[in-house]
Amino acid sequence: MTRLCLTDLTLSHFRSHVAVRLELDGRPVAIFGPNGAGKTNILEAISMLSPGRGLRRAAAEDIARKPEALGWRVGAVLTSLHQIHEIDTRSQAGGPRSVTIDGKSAPQVALGRIARMQWLVPSMDRLWIEGAEGRRRFLDRMVLSFEPGHADAVLTYEKAMRERNRLLKDQVRDSGWYGALEAQMAQAGAVIQRNRSQVLDRLAAAQDGAETAFPSAELAITMPDADAPEGEAALKQALADGRARDLAAGRTLTGPHRADLAAIYSAKAVPAAQCSTGEQKALLISLILANARALAQDFGAPPILLLDEVAAHLDAGRRAALYDEICALGAQAFMTGTGPELFADLGDRAQYFSVTEADGISRVEPRTAP
Template sequence: MSELALKSLSLSHFRSHKKGALQCDGRPVALFGPNGAGKTNILEAVSLFSPGRGIRRASAEEMTRRPEAIGWKISGLLQSGQTAYEIDIRSENGAARQVQMDGKAAPQVQLGRLARVLWLIPSMDRLWIEGAEGRRRFLDRMTLSFFPDHAEHSLAYEKAMRQRNRLLKEQLNDAHWYMALEKQMAESGARIHAARQQTVERLSLAQGQAETAFPTAELELIQSEGSMPESREDLAEALAESRFRDIAAGRSLVGPHRTDMLGTYLSKGVPAKDCSTGEQKALLVSLILANARALAEDLGAPPLLLLDEVAAHLDPNRRAALYDEICTLGAQAWMTGTERSLFDALGARAQYFEVTDTDGISQLSEHA
């Protein structure tokens, strides 16, 4: 199986890290230290080696170290298969981040073709019981890992929808404007829905084929109102038929932006929203691992995994099972915890770095 790993990572004026560097060998990375020391900031830096706004969905300006606020830079050596890429990601004076690959400017989408990055962070622990937006974002992140062009289709859809919503709010009735925008929404929206459906099917297959300590999460896509028109033609027709209703609402009420993802603890037949906190966490871990296994099978290399405070709500047996699955998969997982003892079950299978804070500046030190 091919390797996908960050072999080095350096930070400059990024969040709490004025300067920091790690040398990695492809094994899982365990980051430990007190709360607030800057562990999650490292995971956020790694998440920027993929398209999008990272694990916190923050702006480039929000990531700069204070009080200097001069901008930031992240550099890394990304091993993807047999090739290593020197990647620099930076932002100056709050400007949008810029990506360079081997010294040449590159679009963010190119990162998605080199590396797949999956993450599980504490804010996702309430995924099953909060609003549909978070579940859509979680689904789209998994979908993007299988279909790198999913981001482009999503951006195209959102751009056309914003323009259509502007017409709706102004209560304009120009059919030609609506038809042009609805054609764009239908084209992109049908692709978005198809990719999401294929992702759900792929995750179901990956869970069914695995022997794992984590429960199977059965997923279902639903619409907040009615059913999702699946074809481009059906979606265009549904948008046209919904115009007068949409004008009254001042927004588009039909399309993939109204999709929700329901989860069920399959062996118990219990909706995920009604499960215990520990069961909800286990279902999320199960999906992340299924996503990783499917990518390893499809692409020949497991993704990078970012697991922030992953030990929370996992008992020692499931924690050990998680580490075993990560190592069997051969994935470079970046994990955080307050104590090194949380990673004892990993033993020599991981690299260990302590993260501490001195006067508001994060410090990194490797431990044997």
């Protein structure tokens, strides 16, 4: 089977971990221990092997273990399809984060070309009932798993929008100052729109006909304005036409940064926001699994999954079904929970590690199957 997995992971001065090395064999990984022991820190470290600020969106200087503040490092050996890569990412004493791949300096976006990841953390349990920003971020993370270049489009768009917003707040009215920025926003915004739409189509196809214990969702991208512009030319014209309104607001009110992700629980025809807590969690897991199935076809292997406290709000039946689906996909999933009994249904299909904490230092030890 073609694989995407970590076979070696090392952490140095990463949050509560002084020094950790995990030898991995590609099977799912169950990490258990009491709250606050440092389980999520391991998942966050792995998430730094992908583009962006990781699953906590923390600044590089906030990750280094205190009080030493020496900086931090995450190293890994990655099997990606038929190649093996050595990855190193670190930040020295509050400096910027650096990345090397196979001994050569590389931009963060290069990580997305060799390692695809998707994650689910407890804060996302409220995804469907909180603001649109979290749902956009969730959608863009799925897009990134297919299109690593999506990060460049988002960065270009956001940088130009920040400059435009500065002009708006300063009440600059000279149209010459806006033209170049709006052209950049329109070009990058059209790419963002296209990438998001294509990924929703892929997710829909991955859900159709899939036999799974998790409910399917009908997804759609919505905008505050019914006649929101689509495409580069329409975006550019809408930004120009909206200057007066944006000047009054002091910010840009048109564009893909206003998008929202809507979901309907297909079997019940109920919006996700109106579903029970357990149903909302099941819908999230369903989308993660659909993402993995689609990526297995598109990239050639399912993504590495980071599932923090994944057993929360799942009954025993769905928990066992989740493990079966992960194993059937052939995905390397890193899962955390408070006790080994939560992973009993995995049996010998997984590796197990316990995490404990004493005097502010986390310790990780391999364990046998529960």
